Amino acid sequence: MKFLFLSCFLWIITFANAQPGDQFAMRKSQxxxxxxxxxxxxxxxxxxxxxxxxTFDPHFNLYAKGKTFEGFQQRGFEYPYYILEDLNYLIANQISIKIKMKTISLANFYFKRGQLFYVTGYREYALDDYLVALKHNPAYKLKQEISLSIAAYYYNTGENYSLENYEIALFYIDLVTPKEDINKPFVYEKYSNRSSDYFQTEKIQLLKASRQEExxxxxxxxxxxNDLLFFEKEQKRSQKHQQSHSYTIKxxxxxxxxxxxxxxxYFYxxxxxxxAKEIIEKVIPFIPKNTYGHxxxxxxxxxxxxxxxxxxxxxxYENVSLEIENLLEGFGDPTQGLSEKAAKQYERLEVLLALYPYEAKLHLAKAIYLRKIKYNGGYRKPAGNPFESLQQCEELGLQDYRIPYLRALLLREEKRYAEALVEINKAQLLCSGYVNVYGLKLYLLQNVDIIDEAAIQQTKSLLEASKKQEKVNVPSILEMIHAI
Structure with missing residues (x-):
């Protein structure tokens, strides 16, 4: 569960010894x-x-709970007395302020006072002020913040599940989010850092909580x-543009x-x-591949x-063979990181190994996990040696490029480059056209004692060829979306 994020600078004046350039020192000075x-x-x-x-600029998310700071005490400093007084003064006199082409008025004052009530535990007063702020025709960005704060109030009211409260919270998020209509896409410009839906995460959470499946x-x-239409649009632009924005497009x-x-x-x-099976089996074929099919x-x-x-x-759908096959794929390529979902499946891998000790793919999955877990903190680190697991794979008759490839990775980490090169050549014979195999081979060729320039140039060419992506059939994906 996430907690309240506060950008609250109530304690800035305690930083008397702050270093030059320190933001708190600058704010203190200001x-x-x-x-x-x-x-x-x-x-x-x-x-x-x-x-x-x-002095008081909090920012809430959906999970913000009231009474965050007891009396606003931080590092022994009592919060400034004038916050509530100033807000009451501005509200009572119905002040309107022009600052840098921006109008600050009652909607801002009521909202900020509501925030003050909320974090000090006066939640009902906070809600009253939020609702009044909303009636004062706030600018859209402020309306978003107010609506989110009201949604947070209802989402966090009570200790138990409340369908009614979740529905009310969703109502206020709906006020500031586009109406979902699969036939009216709103393609947006990602480079402007604008999302088509400012509260996408919150809306998904509330739709789940309020059980609105459809x-x-x-x-x-x-x-x-929307994302796929954006991808399709970008794919039609110049190569220079695509290279400049390759990460965003991908x-x-x-x-x-x-x-x-x-x-x-969700269906699972x-x-x-x-x-769940019907959908995920339709999605998997569209995972990006290179022209060799990897x-x-x-x-x-x-x-x-x-x-x-x-x-x-x-x-x-009990099918041990397919469960194992997909679990192995879930652990991924030996080179890359370990997804959280895969890491959490290690206990299931252990159960399957106990039940099927002669299933070679399980030993390969374990070897991959053991290698990757070295670089992932927070996950279980079981006893075991990946070299031994790879040996068991081969003894059980499994032929898979990941066996010599993973062994080459492990040998490279030990700087045993000549031995690693022997293994990577085996991997290449079992799997041509895989970018990571060529990448590792190139590294090894450049680090062995005897440099083979011809082999290096050949591997560079193979590596570049393997980087070419198979064309993604976006129209087919869009058809699939409508069929779900």
């Missing part, structure tokens, strides 16, 4: 200037508001469609597919394994296979 100016002009509303913004599925499909495809994955996860978690980023998409593995582990 506050002292304002205080001095207010002594000469105590009713200067612009200065009063500037002081309020400097809306949830439609909403996730809308987001997926991620837009991943984000789109991820939302379809989320739909499958609600016990509809048939629907996946580019198994780390990014490993959880898709983990979900399918879990489905084949249910009573409804």
């Amino acid at each position: 506050l002292l200037k304002i205080e001095k100016a207010l002594q000469n002009d105590p009713n200067n509303v612009s200065l009063i508001w500037e002081r309020l913004e400097l 809306r949830l599925v439609t909403y996730l499909k809308c987001i997926a469609k 991620k837009s495809l991943q984000y789109g597919l991820d939302k379809l994955y989320e739909i499958a996860v 978690e609600t016990g509809n394994y048939k629907k 996946y580019f980023e198994t780390y990014a998409y490993g959880r898709y296979f983990v979900l399918l593995s879990k489905i084949y582990g249910t009573n409804e």
Whole structure:
């Protein structure tokens, strides 16, 4: 559960010994200037508001709970007495302030006072002020913040599940988010850092909490469609543009597919394994591949296979062979990182190993896990040697490029480059066209004692060829989205 994020600078004046350039020191200096100016002009509303913004500027998310700071005490410093007084003054006199082409008025004052009530535990007073602020026709950005704060109030009211409160929270999020309509996509410019839906995460959470399955599925499909249409649009632009924005373009495809994955996860978690299986099996074929048919980023998409593995582990679809196959795919390529979903499946891997000790793919999955876990903190680190697990794979007759490839990776880490090169050549024979195999081979060729320039040049050419991505059939994905 996330907690309240506060950007609260109530304690800035305690930083008397801050270093030059320290933000707190600069804010302290700014506050002292304002205080001095207010002594000469105590009713200067612009200065009063500037002081309020400097000393009390909290930012809430959906999970924000009230009474965060007891009396606003931080490092032994009592909160400034004037916060409530200043807000009451501005509200009572119905002040309107122009600052840098921006109008600050009653909506701002009521909202900030509501925030003050909320974090000091006066939640009902906070709600009253939020609702009044909303009636004062706030600017859209402020309306978003107010609506989120009201949603947080209802989301966190009571200790137990409340469908009614979740529905009210969703109502206020709906006020500031686009209406989901799969037939009316709103393609947006990612480079401007603008999301099509400012509260996407909160809306998904509330749709789940309020059990609105049809809306949830439609909403996730809308987001997926938007990302994929953006990806399609960018793919038609110049090569120079695509190179400059390659990361964003690549991620837009991943984000789109991820939302379809989320739909499958939702059905799995609600016990509809048939629907979950149907969706994830439609999504997996669209995972990006190179022209040789190999996946580019198994780390990014490993959880898709983990979900399918879990489905084949249910009573409804029990299939040990397919469960193991997809679990192995879920652990991903030996080079890349370990997805959280895959890491959490290690206990299931141990159960399967105990039941099927002669299943070679389980030993390969364990070897991959053991190698990756060295670089991932927070996950279980079981006893075992990946070299031994790879040896068991071979003794059980498994032929898979990942066996010599992983062994080459392990040998490289020990700087045994000549031995690693022997293994990577074996991997290349078992799997041509895989980018990571060529990448590792190139590294080894450049670090062995005897340099073979011809082999280096040949490997460079193979590496570049393996980086070419297979064209993503976006129209087919869009058809699939409508069919879900």
